[in-house]
Amino acid sequence: MNDVLVIGAGMAGVTAARALDRAGLSVALVEGQQRLGGRVYSLRDFCAEPVEAGAEFIHGTGSATWPEVRAAGLHTRPCPLIRHTMFNIGHGTHWLPRILLHPAVWPTFNIFRSIARLEPPDLSAREYVERRGFRGRARVLAEMMLTAHLPGRVEEVGVLGLQDDGVLTLESGLNHRVVEGQDRIVEFIGRGLDVRFGFGVESIRWRPDGVTLTASDGRELEARAAVSTLPVGVLQSGRVRFAPALPEGKRAALEQMGMGPVVKLLLSFRERFWPNWLAILGCGTGPVTLYWPLFYGTRDSLPVLCAYSTGPRAARLAEVSEAEAVDIAVGDLARLFPRADPRTALTAHRRIDWGTDPWSCGGYTFLRPGARGARARLAAADTGPLFWAGSATESQPIASTVEAAYRSGLRAAAQARAYLEDGAGAAQPTRPG
Ligand SMILES: Cc1cc2nc3c(=O)[nH]c(=O)nc-3n(C[C@H](O)[C@H](O)[C@H](O)COP(=O)(O)OP(=O)(O)OC[C@H]3O[C@@H](n4cnc5c(N)ncnc54)[C@H](O)[C@@H]3O)c2cc1C
CATH class of the missing domain: 1.10.405 (Guanine Nucleotide Dissociation Inhibitor; domain 1)
Known part of the structure; x- marks a missing residue:
């Protein structure tokens, strides 16, 4: 039996698992998919450079993830706004x-x-x-x-x-993009950890002496404690059952948070028709919220645009076929750049729809009116040996970001460790630190 099971191998999960592993505890990281990263997902088969299907920017120069970026030897490019x-x-x-x-x-x-x-x-x-x-x-x-x-x-x-x-x-500091792909940070943190891929958790039983996870294929894992990094959309969907049910405070927090659709359309063109200095194009009206070129206005960038839509605009681009969604975005670009002919210049496209992704069930969270404190209630250590991380459980410095996920992983790991050392699981770590 492991000391701790960490559920979900996104940024929060790998960070928590590594911290617990470094503390000398035996840790297994369970992940429903066959890759690390979750909503950090870099595509390397779309064009000659890695393109981000999920998280793209490191927000600000003070992000807690910068030391990991440097330790991993990664390169970054600034995105001047x-x-x-x-x-x-x-x-x-x-x-x-x-x-x-x-x-x-x-x-x-x-x-x-x-x-x-x-x-x-x-x-x-x-x-x-x-x-x-x-x-x-x-x-x-x-x-x-x-x-x-x-x-x-x-x-x-x-x-x-x-x-x-x-x-x-969000836009007040200098944002950066990781040249090699943002997933390299997660891979760096997750290096050497015991990851159980393809373990889609269906039920979580928690009791004073430990936690049992059951996967959709019937496999079971047990440990003295666990850290959940399940995205709010997954928790809201009811796809994972809890026994006993979660306390009222957590259930209310989940209702007070919104987790809505986010769609990215990647569009590759024969040549660039936007100014070469363009970093980002915001649209107050129209079907797409923001457009940005790969590497934001640096001259050597490929002629690739990311069309980014959130909320109702994303919902509309998600409900039609990919070909129709691309047609809508390309038609929009023709409106925005009337002297260009984006339709004939288009060479490739890809839609990434986070709203229908079964492992996130939405892009990321926001707080509904009156939801103050919901993130703290979701993060609260009120479920015995089961602790809570994930980007929705942190509001500092910016909620729902990769940095929030990272910080939440460190916090939940410290809580689980303290619980095992002082609380119900007072036994010594099973592996020397
Ligand atoms: C399109 C998009 C753009 C974004 N842009 C930015 C950005 O520019 N900058 C930024 O900082 N943040 C950005 N974000 C937000 C950021 O990606 C997330 O907040 C962060 O990556 C979440 O990390 P996490 O570990 O909390 O959750 P996740 O990365 O979602 O990890 C959860 C893990 O749990 C797994 N899982 C889910 N259900 C189960 C189950 N039942 N059993 C087992 N495993 C399960 C998932 O597969 C996943 O690997 C963006 C997000 C999206 C969707």
């Missing part, structure tokens, strides 16, 4: 600073500061925008600023949650 951003809020595609010069959008300038000062009761992003009286361009820009990165509708996203989750700081 504002100066390299274009925007379309329904009046042509322009350089972002030019859009910001229009007096109609000036009322939105203090939006982040105003939200940072908001007190309860919570409001939805829609109520906030209406209360501020934003109309026309200001409204489009404000809704984009508040929800572009989140897989929920403006009515579903709570503004106090934006504050607590650090979402509004």
